[in-house]
Every structure is written in C-alpha cells, then in structure tokens.
Amino acid sequence: MKQRIVTGVIAGAFFLALLFAGGIWFTLFIALISVITFHELMAMAKHEKVLVAEVLGAITVAILVLYDVLSPYLFGLSFTDLWLALTILLLLLSIFTHNQFHFAHCAFVSFSAFYIGLSFHYFSAARESGLGIILFILILIWTTDSGAYFVGRKFGKHKLAPVISPNKTVEGFLGGVTLAVLAACLFQAVADLAILHSPVKLVASALIVSVFGQLGDLAESGLKRHFGVKDSGKILPGHGGLLDRFDSLIFILPILHLLNVFNF
Structure with a gap:
C-alpha cells in the first residue's frame, strides 16, 4: 500500500505538472506514454518476439499522436493512408516470415496501433482545445x-x-x-x-x-x-x-x- 501511494503521488504530480504546462512537451510526453502502452498490449499478447512488427506499430502510434506536429512532413497522408501503409507492411512481413507472423497477428498489431494511437492523439488534441x-x-x-x-x-x-x-x-x-x-x-x-x-x-x-x-x-x-x-x-x-x-x-x-x- 505504501508503494502504491508513493508511486501515485509522484507519477500524479509529474503528470499534472505537464498537463497544466501543455504545449509541445505535453504532446511529446503523451507520445511516449502511447508507445509504452502499445508495447504493453503487444507484450500481453506475446507479440514481443516479432520485433519488426512491434517497431512498425510503435512508429505508427507515435506518428498518430504527433500527427498535428508532423503533418507538414507527411506528404498529405491521412489517418486512413497511415492505416493502409501499416497494413501493407505487416502483410509483407507475414510473407517474409513464411507466415509465422500471420494474418491474425497483422490484424491485432494494426488494430492495437490505431486504437492506442488515435485515442492518445485525441488526448493531446483535447488538451490543445x-x-x-x-x-x-x-x-x-x-x-x-x-x-x-x-x-x-x-x-x-x-x-x-x-x-x-x-x-x-x-x-x-x-x-x-x-x-x-x-x-x-x-x-x-x-x-x-x-x-x-x-x-x-x-x-x-x-x-x-x-x-x-x-x-x-x-x-x-x-x-x-x-x-x-x-x-x-x-x-x-x-x-x-x-x-x-x-x-x-x-x-x-x-x-x-x-x-x-x-x-x-
């Protein structure tokens, strides 16, 4: 219980400080949180062994959260375009791994990346509003x-x-x-x-x-x-x-x- 309270106070104070500050540092912090959250979801499903898939998913998550910051450098790519790009790359990965990383894995990584990435994107957007x-x-x-x-x-x-x-x-x-x-x-x-x-x-x-x-x-x-x-x-x-x-x-x-x- 003592450890829980100490962790809660320290983490809560740090989070609230960045929340009140807002701006780019808060957005970067949310991007970091989103990538860690995505990794937790991959680890729960034991997809941590497919490092390339997790890296592709994590990059997509970070881009989604930082979309408003990175948009001038994304060549006009929309959220749908990013989803298609990730899906194609994951399907290609299934080919090169001889289907050890199969379609169900592709679907899970893609869904997880966009569920986490878009949700935290809206978190950052809500703070900006x-x-x-x-x-x-x-x-x-x-x-x-x-x-x-x-x-x-x-x-x-x-x-x-x-x-x-x-x-x-x-x-x-x-x-x-x-x-x-x-x-x-x-x-x-x-x-x-x-x-x-x-x-x-x-x-x-x-x-x-x-x-x-x-x-x-x-x-x-x-x-x-x-x-x-x-x-x-x-x-x-x-x-x-x-x-x-x-x-x-x-x-x-x-x-x-x-x-x-x-x-x-």
Missing part, C-alpha cells in the same frame, strides 16, 4: 472510479459483468454515474466553461464520460482475462501498467470525438 475540457474529462473519470468503488463495496449485490470482472456491480456502476454527474455540476459551477453552459449538454457529457469510462475499464479487464494477465505491465509499482491507468480515457476520447461533444 483548452485545459478546462481535459480537466473536466479527467475529474469525471476519477470521480466515477471512486463512486463505483465505494458504492459497490457498500451496497453492491448484483454483478455487472461477472465473467469479465467479478467485483464490479450494477450498484457500483450507478454510483459512479451519479457521483460523476454531481462532480460535473460542481466543476461547471467553479470553472464556468462556455461549452457547458447548457444544462442538457453538461449532464449528457457527464453521462457519456462516466458510462463509457466504465465500459472502457471492462473492455480492458476482458482483454487481460483473455490473455491471462493480472496487470498490463509493471512500469508503475503498485499500480500495474499504463494501460491499466489510461484504459477508461483511451476508450472515452474517440467516442467524444465521434459525437463531437467538445470539438477536438
């Missing part, structure tokens, strides 16, 4: 986690997804959503963000972040259960890996982008 927006999202994720944990521990009786995550309950899920909505109202009362002046949008945004944040957590739990691992990595002593810490966020951000909730 304003500190208030990204703080709103993060605070709602944290309050959802806290509400789900304490309400579930105190009142939880009905299992939410017992096959994937036996400890999560429906009561905890609803508790997390309720606390997130309350936190959103309190945050808006203090921060007064123009984009959240509409009460309907404020509550709807809170519901989207809270509900899909918990679903993102379940998605990663299902992934870990499938691969038979407890944590995604060991980079954060007492906390596991970076994917464990960012699972909700990287699930939420593409959804917020698709729904155009905050225009990033």
Whole structure:
C-alpha cells in the first residue's frame, strides 16, 4: 500500500505538472506514454518476439499522436493512408516470415496501433482545445472510479459483468454515474466553461464520460482475462501498467470525438 501511494503521488504530480504546462512537451510526453502502452498490449499478447512488427506499430502510434506536429512532413497522408501503409507492411512481413507472423497477428498489431494511437492523439488534441475540457474529462473519470468503488463495496449485490470482472456491480456502476454527474455540476459551477453552459449538454457529457469510462475499464479487464494477465505491465509499482491507468480515457476520447461533444 505504501508503494502504491508513493508511486501515485509522484507519477500524479509529474503528470499534472505537464498537463497544466501543455504545449509541445505535453504532446511529446503523451507520445511516449502511447508507445509504452502499445508495447504493453503487444507484450500481453506475446507479440514481443516479432520485433519488426512491434517497431512498425510503435512508429505508427507515435506518428498518430504527433500527427498535428508532423503533418507538414507527411506528404498529405491521412489517418486512413497511415492505416493502409501499416497494413501493407505487416502483410509483407507475414510473407517474409513464411507466415509465422500471420494474418491474425497483422490484424491485432494494426488494430492495437490505431486504437492506442488515435485515442492518445485525441488526448493531446483535447488538451490543445483548452485545459478546462481535459480537466473536466479527467475529474469525471476519477470521480466515477471512486463512486463505483465505494458504492459497490457498500451496497453492491448484483454483478455487472461477472465473467469479465467479478467485483464490479450494477450498484457500483450507478454510483459512479451519479457521483460523476454531481462532480460535473460542481466543476461547471467553479470553472464556468462556455461549452457547458447548457444544462442538457453538461449532464449528457457527464453521462457519456462516466458510462463509457466504465465500459472502457471492462473492455480492458476482458482483454487481460483473455490473455491471462493480472496487470498490463509493471512500469508503475503498485499500480500495474499504463494501460491499466489510461484504459477508461483511451476508450472515452474517440467516442467524444465521434459525437463531437467538445470539438477536438
């Protein structure tokens, strides 16, 4: 527990310092986090033995996160173009490895690279759109986690997804959503963000972040259960890996982008 607290305080302080600073250093930091997260996902699936595939995926992840910075040097390549390029290179790799690295591996590396890369790209973009927006999202994720944990521990009786995550309950899920909505109202009362002046949008945004944040957590739990691992990595002593810490966020951000909730 002591190690968990120390790690949380140090890592949290460093993360928040860069978050508040913003700019290129924050973007580079997010790119580094994204590459490490991608490596954790590859290691979970035991694709670390195919070094070339992981390097290609990691480069793609970094380009996606740094896309706005690198765009003048990418010859007009879109996200779709990058996906096609990675897919072709991975399929070529399957040929040169005599199908030891086969189509299923290609699909997993490609999907992982774009799931991680695009999600962290939107993280950087959300920060660039304003500190208030990204703080709103993060605070709602944290309050959802806290509400789900304490309400579930105190009142939880009905299992939410017992096959994937036996400890999560429906009561905890609803508790997390309720606390997130309350936190959103309190945050808006203090921060007064123009984009959240509409009460309907404020509550709807809170519901989207809270509900899909918990679903993102379940998605990663299902992934870990499938691969038979407890944590995604060991980079954060007492906390596991970076994917464990960012699972909700990287699930939420593409959804917020698709729904155009905050225009990033």
